[in-house]
Structure formats: C-alpha cells, structure tokens
Amino acid sequence: MPTFVSKGPMITTWYRFLERFIKIKNKNVALLSKVTLDQTLFAPSFIAIFFTAQGMMERKSRNQILEQLESVAYTLSSAYATERAVAINAVLKACMQLIPCKIPSLVADFSAQAVVNLILHKNFPDDPIVGEEDSGDLRGESGKPLRLRVLELTNTVLDSPIDEEELLQAIDRGSYGGGSKGRMWTLDPIDGTKGFLRGEQYAICLALIIDGIVQLGVVGCPNLPVDHEQPDGEKGCLFIAVKNQGAFQRSLSSTDEKPVRFADVSSPESASFCESTEAAHSNHDNATKIAALLGITKPPVRMDSQCKYCSVSRGDANIYLRLPVQEGYEEKIWDHASGSLLVEEAGGKVSDLYGKALDFSLGRTLKSNVGVIVAHPNIHAKVLEAVQTVCNE
Ligand SMILES: Nc1ncnc2c1ncn2[C@@H]1O[C@H](COP(=O)(O)OS(=O)(=O)O)[C@@H](OP(=O)(O)O)[C@H]1O
Numbered sequence: 308m309p310t311f312v313s314k315g316p317m318i319t320t321w322y323r324f325l326e327r328f329i330k331i332k333n334k335n336v337a338l339l340s341k342v343t344l345d346q347t348l349f350a351p352s353f354i355a356i357f358f359t360a361q362g363m364m365e366r367k368s369r370n371q372i373l374e375q376l377e378s379v380a381y382t383l384s385s386a387y388a389t390e391r392a393v394a395i396n397a398v399l400k401a402c403m404q405l406i407p408c409k410i411p412s413l414v415a416d417f418s419a420q421a422v423v424n425l426i427l428h429k430n431f432p433d434d435p436i437v438g439e440e441d442s443g444d445l446r447g448e449s450g451k452p453l454r455l456r457v458l459e460l461t462n463t464v465l466d467s468p469i470d471e472e473e474l475l476q477a478i479d480r481g482s483y484g485g486g487s488k489g490r491m492w493t494l495d496p497i498d499g500t501k502g503f504l505r506g507e508q509y510a511i512c513l514a515l516i517i518d519g520i521v522q523l524g525v526v527g528c529p530n531l532p533v534d535h536e537q538p539d540g541e542k543g544c545l546f547i548a549v550k551n552q553g554a555f556q557r558s559l560s561s562t563d564e565k566p567v568r569f570a571d572v573s574s575p576e577s578a579s580f581c582e583s584t585e586a587a588h589s590n591h592d593n594a595t596k597i598a599a600l601l602g603i604t605k606p607p608v609r610m611d612s613q614c615k616y617c618s619v620s621r622g623d624a625n626i627y628l629r630l631p632v633q634e635g636y637e638e639k640i641w642d643h644a645s646g647s648l649l650v651e652e653a654g655g656k657v658s659d660l661y662g663k664a665l666d667f668s669l670g671r672t673l674k675s676n677v678g679v680i681v682a683h684p685n686i687h688a689k690v691l692e693a694v695q696t697v698c699n700e
Pocket residue numbers: 439495497498499500501502583584585587588589610611612613631632633636639642
C-alpha cells in the first residue's frame with residue numbers, strides 16, 4: 308500500500324523534473340546524466356523515505372527503523388562484497404580449527420595465521436599481509452616438532468593439504484611492512500593470547516586497509532556469548548564491518564547477520580566501561596581514577612583481546628579505555644584495525660588519548676598515536692577530558 312501511494316506520483320514528478328532541466332543536445336550524454344542523477348540522488352533518498360515511512364506506520368522505534376535502513380543499505384551495496392565473503396570464510400575456518408580441543412597457544416597462533424594467509428593468497432594473490440607472526444620458531448631441526456603440530460592442525464581445515472614448506476611460506480606472507488599506499492590486509496591470528504590460555508576471551512582479527520584507511524574488518528570471537536544477557540547460552544560470534552555499510556554480528560553456527568549498534572548513553576555517570584584483563588596492557592589504576600572523575604559507579608568489565616571492541620559495539624558496555632602503561636609502547640595495527648572500524652560502523656567514536664584518529668598508514672604500528680579511547684559520540688569529549696586530566700597528573 309505505501310508503495311502504491313507514494314511511488315507513482317513521486318516517480319512521475321521526478322522524471323518530469325529531469326525532462327525539464329536536463330537540456331543536453333547529445334542524446335547519449337543526456338541519458339547518462341539522467342541515469343546518474345536518478346541512481347545517486349533519487350533512488351537512495353526514495354528508499355530512505357520509503358522505509359522510514361513504512362517503519363513509522365508499523366510503529367517501529369527509531370532504532371528499529373535505523374537498523375532496517377542499515378540492512379537495506381548493506382544489501383544494495385556491493386563494495387568489497389568479495390573481500391567480505393573471503394574474510395568471513397578465512398576467519399571462520401581459523402576459529403573452527405581452534406574450538407574442538409585444547410591446543411597450545413603457539414600452535415594455535417601459527418596455524419591460524421597459516422590458514423588465513425593461505426585463503427587470502429588464493430583469492431587475492433597480489434595483496435600484501437601485515438601479520439603478527441613469522442615462521443622463525445618453526446624452521447630448522449629445532450623447530451620441527453612445533454612445525455609438524457602446526458601443519459597437522461592447519462590441514463584439518465584446508466580443502467587440499469599443504470606440506471611443510473608451503474606452511475612456512477604461508478606464515479611468512481604476513482611480513483609486509485605496511486604503509487600509506489595501496490591495498491593490504493592485517494591479521495592478528497590470536498589476539499589476547501592470555502585469554503586464550505585461560506580459556507576466556509580471545510579473537511581472530513582480520514582487516515583490509517586501502518591507502519591507510521580501514522575498509523573492512525572481521526573479528527571472530529569463539530568464546531564470546533552470542534547474547535550478552537545470556538552468558539551461559541551459545542558461545543562463538545563473528546563481527547563484520549565494511550566502511551559506510553554498517554556493523555553486523557552473527558553466531559559461528561549460522562549465516563544470519565544482525566546489525567549491531569552502540570548503546571545510546573547521554574551522560575558518563577550512567578555508562579559502564581571495559582578494559583584489558585592484563586594490567587600490563589592497560590593502566591588499571593588510571594582507569595579507576597578516570598571512572599571516579601566521570602562519576603561512573605559500575606565496576607569495569609575486564610576482557611582480553613579485541614572482543615572489547617565487539618562488546619562495546621553491540622552495547623554490552625559504553626566505553627573502552629586502553630591506557631598506556633609503558634612509555635614508548637607502539638600499538639600494533641593488527642590489534643586495532645578491525646575493532647576500530649566495527650566501533651565506527653556501529654555508531655561509536657574512536658580516538659587516541661589526545662583525541663587524534665588512529666593512523667593505520669605508518670607501517671606495522673600506530674606510531675603517531677598513544678592509547679585508545681572508545682565511547683559513544685555523546686560522551687566521548689567528556690571521557691577524553693577526564694583521561695587527559697588523570698594522565699597529565
Ligand atoms: N605493554 C603493552 N601495552 C599495550 N599492549 C600490549 C603490551 N604488550 C602487549 N600488548 C598487546 O596487547 C594485546 C592483547 O590485547 P589486550 O591487552 O586487549 O588483551 S589481554 O587482556 O592482554 O589478553 C597483545 O596482543 P596478542 O599478543 O595478540 O595477545 C599485544 O599485542
């Protein structure tokens with residue numbers, strides 16, 4: 308019904324407008340101009356108006372309407388569709404090989420990097436990869452026992468088995484130095500090694516960066532509950548974000564994707580925050596002082612790995628702080644690329660401790676940034692101010 312009522316008159320008026328105002332003699336150029344205007348101006352506006360009106364008539368909430376618009380925009384957009392599908396497949400395979408049994412973390416780390424790099428190389432042979440691991444510890448006689456265990460695990464998820472030399476080559480495809488030009492992938496095969504060892508949160512994180520800008524991020528969290536409200540329910544989630552296409556979550560066992568959004572929060576007092584489990588990776592004492600300054604009363608949620616980015620993106624908490632412990636520590640691009648895009652696409656804001664955007668164009672590390680602050684745009688400025696007050700004390 309809304310289609311019938313709105314579409315006819317609007318389209319007729321639009322085409323009349325085009326006929327009247329596009330006065331180009333060359334017929335082909337005139338046609339091309341009309342098609343361009345139609346696809347870039349009319350179609351997106353019409354779709355947005357149509358779905359908003361439909362949502363309002365169905366008495367949907369503002370958030371439900373936004374979610375629907377996001378999924379329509381995603382369905383209609385095909386940018387990076389192949390990269391998205393390949394990245395999901397690679398991260399899923401790497402997750403699957405780690406779930407069934409208890410695996411030593413070194414074996415898991417190398418094997419996850421081999422699996423993801425092999426899948427990326429098969430699909431995008433010219434794309435360089437900035438990966439956390441290299442094959443040094445697997446080489447020679449001394450590396451043989453570890454090498455064979457990694458090879459065995461890697462071959463459990465590959466369609467066609469590889470040999471020892473192919474394994475080493477695959478891992479070393481992650482040796483790219485990064486930079487500001489062209490395409491590259493960045494991979495943390497197991498982020499949150501300590502969490503993996505404890506049987507808690509860890510993540511497999513893959514991102515596509517083009518000319519220094521993160522365009523796609525996929526994060527696999529094999530131990531994260533699918534629903535934060537049901538910590539004993541199904542575990543294992545995949546988070547996916549493509550620039551300007553929104554952020555999504557699915558479980559490892561299903562292909563159904565749901566949009567994820569930052570929880571609305573109007574003031575820091577009502578917020579909750581999460582930080583690293585490891586006090587050696589983020590300063591817990593300063594975080595406590597910042598929380599007090601902001602009037603936050605809820606205790607922090609401590610969690611390992613980029614699962615923190617995922618958790619705030621879907622509204623489990625409102626703030627993520629990573630406060631430097633060691634002067635001169637340079638954050639690695641694979642520890643933040645996919646997570647930061649996920650946050651931005653879910654409606655959150657990411658900066659460093661000085662309010663600067665994270666710069667992924669400077670090599671393997673975030674050389675020009677210090678720490679990370681993630682918060683809802685409504686409260687980011689206040690959080691930043693409190694962080695600066697405490698860190699400058
Ligand atoms: N000194 C220091 N400061 C800041 N960060 C550091 C530091 N040392 C290590 N790392 C990196 O922290 C990564 C783990 O991230 P988290 O701290 O979020 O998780 S965890 O709680 O430590 O498991 C961890 O990633 P993984 O090595 O992949 O686990 C490291 O890259």
